[in-house]
Amino acid sequence: MQVSSLQRYPPNTLLISEGERPDFLHVLIEGCVELFASHNGRHTTIDIVKASTFIFAAVILDQPYLKSARTLLESRILLLPAKDVRAIFYEDPDFAFAAIAEISKCYRDLVKLLKDQKLRSTSERLANWLLRNYSKHGDDLVVALEFEKKTLSSLLGTTPENLSRALGQLAAAGVVTSGRTIRITDKEALVAFASPSRLIDGTIG
Amino acid sequence: MQVSSLQRYPPNTLLISEGERPDFLHVLIEGCVELFASHNGRHTTIDIVKASTFIFAAVILDQPYLKSARTLLESRILLLPAKDVRAIFYEDPDFAFAAIAEISKCYRDLVKLLKDQKLRSTSERLANWLLRNYSKHGDDLVVALEFEKKTLSSLLGTTPENLSRALGQLAAAGVVTSGRTIRITDKEALVAFASPSRLIDGTIG
DNA sequence: CGCGAGATTGATGGTAATCAACGAACGTGG
């Protein structure tokens, strides 16, 4: 794959627009990318990815992108010519298997997003998102947002206003918000409220 | 693939339960299958499929099903042992490519479902669903439901009560309902209301 | 004919979107 190139993009760069034809497979090496879609003046975030390929399926099928993509942070991205990617299946069975495993994982992540969306209320989605995204700082469990709350609200399928209110509600379960730092002071209580499920929130498989 | 078997199931047969391990790849030859999921006493239909594989991704990754499946009509289904399916990738590049094309298509269908869900209101979802599923009977455009309205309401992400009301609303756009037969008397008006998009409702790619 | 499941209709309450205003944070340029 000699024709591939590693690019560096500043935050808030539009990488892909829905409806376009795919020329490259994008592999996010470092940074953070939002996948989003628009329709009739409305706008929603489909997913936020940290380190993976994205919009692989469009490349495979050589069909228009269904989603747009933009960087949320400065990001390094490997660009592989779409034609080469498709060609290599026939050459390399290992690559073919890796590709199908990757797309299968993306598929399952998407099923989880749809279940999350259809089976939970806004504050439940928020609670579970917090439980999937916190990290340990000493004894504290903290979510340090890397992007705007606006973007998170869109990912959760709501508005900035209602995200604020949902965070307010979760105060009763020990969630303390200050700016982009959200502390989980009572994980038990938050879990009780969120009732996370391996089949929606699981990170493996 | 000698060990495969073709099975026939009556309507309303549970084929798969979420959380189980996949033993077989299911290929729906004829009939109709509902894919659904449950959580915390809630229940939602993810998709309704007519002729395709289903829950391919779980088989590939050898991970628990994220969805359950049941027949809606009498159905004929080909069962391929999961181990054999995984093994054959390394043998047959054509099969590998066919498999990845199939999963990619499923992935894109799911993106469309999620966009439909997050970017549209209930009656818009219904209107577009009608436009995707009608067939021509002479000069008439008719949707002949093959399953309960309850199931359709769950697919659309609402309740039977609100589906009834949404159908009522669409009467203003020339949609006439009588039992399981829904007639589109003014396609122009319905399209104007629904504003379908190739990137949500398109059937190819 | 009567039963039961599904579908419809009406009434109500709750959740979330929208509109509007205020406050806070940040970046820019002076």
Place this chain on the structure above:
DNA sequence: CCACGTTCGTTGATTACCATCAATCTCGCG
């Protein structure tokens, strides 16, 4: 370093949509 302006976030008020509950109606089937 400060003043300013823009964007983002929060808060409050209102409205619209949708879920739920309850009652009736329809239809298929025994």
